[in-house]
Amino acid sequence: MTVVVKIGGARAVDPEGALADIAAVAEAGTDVVVVHGGSTAVDDTLERMGMEPEYVETPSGVVGRFTDEETMDVFKMAMAGLVNTDLVTGLRNAGADAVGLSGVDGGLLTGTRKSAVRVVEDGKKKIRRGDHSGRIQSVNADLLESLLADGYTPVASPPMLADDGVAVNTDADRASAAVAAALGATLVSLTDVQGVYRDPDDASTLIERVETTDDYAELEAAAEGFMTRKVMAATEALEGGASEVIVADANAEKPVSAALDGSGTHVLPEAISDE
Template sequence: MIKKDIDKRGGILLEALPYIKKFWSKIIVIKYGGSAMKDKNLEKQILKDIILLKYVGMKPVIVHGGGSEISEEMKKRNKTPQFINGLRVTDEETMDIIEMVLIGKINTRLVAEINLPISEGPGNGVKGIGLSGEDAQLLTVKKHQISELGLVGEVENINPEILMILLEKNYIPVIATVGVDKEGVRYNINADTVAAQIAISLQAEKLIFLTDVDGIFKDSSCPSTIINSLDINKTKELIELGCVQKGMLPKVEAAIQALQGGVKKIHLLNGKCPHSILLEVFTDSGIGTEIIY
């Protein structure tokens, strides 16, 4: 290996050092979903990156969605997915499908990957544990104000106790976004909103949204107009101007809620970009869009 390559690699490690020190023992909440979930090789790489955060002293918490896999399962059962304002209309049969896919399929898959032995998978001995909002009253919800949505809930209360216990015992919690109301009725909940509320309840250092695009743009048709850093007022202004649209809108609205609730910083990253989490957390230039208060 030539000296130039050695110096470059050494420089990368040294660049990461102050960030490792700064974020030691800090809680990092990661919302995982979208297109990155469709590519299983990419999924393994994302989990490796999250596990690296754990090994350098951070406390990652994963909140996952699974919209595309839910829609695929619905179509197999001859049910047509319907949405109102980006939220899935959820009857009892759809709720059963959501639970099966989120808890029985995706959540168990992610946890199994994290827990694979050192020689077989990304986990390298790290312990992952799966949860849903039904566990230890983690997510108490109320019925959404749009009654036509059916069994869609809004977060009413977070009980972070179980998460704090697991983090202290060095587990990586992996949370499926199903919750219950005070009568025990199960509800589907928007994963972006859950991630924000979980981050608030834990007073997380960072909330990272893995999205399908590189970040927020001044002009969505021009990638060169990506905005690297925003404060909360400028973010609200961009929403009013229509620069934040479609699937990015609920993430940005959740980001604003998280900042107002005490979360230090929000990152919107393209989950399809290799090692996007590591590039954002451990490098000076970062990647994607960050939002601060």
């Protein structure tokens, strides 16, 4: 069994418990690949350098970072340097033989660059140029499988390598989805809530299992804000060949083990079979 664990970069996510649990799961014989974000670290680094983080909204309502050339330099510094190194350090201290990778290393994550993006500003649709972001089209699964076969726990993050030979930003949720799909793995997406709620303000309305297309329609309707991107990533993972997607609480006790044992929101491939 292979598990891809996505660790989010939100302030409310404390990765320490997840790292100890990942090390324990790997020690027990499960292949684990970690994919992480780091939006908070990027924003903090930008602010320390006197730069303002910029977020834009797409016509479909998804909010994402606008990454110009200068921001991209900070992104590479914070993501592949600070966050990745800290996670690898934590995993190695917990007993896992972790190795850090960016999406550029070994052509791990490659795809097309979006030099211009459609955004909504003041209620009007506009084209913003100069963006350094891209969409993953290929994952070097052989690289990950080779590392796993040698007993390593890969820890991967954006940036990805674009088709024009430039390192560009890509969404970490969708990166984890692409990796899980390429490996046929279970994706455990850790966040700062217990899963997807029917009512975003009420944890008692947790959607526990998504097994039918009707369940999936309910899941899509319930997803708001950052959860919209996680549901989108879940769809891409399952359509690409992932065996299951679980959205679960990063701050729970033994969060990965708990998710694999049934906690969180479990989305199964048959739920999107007719989509």
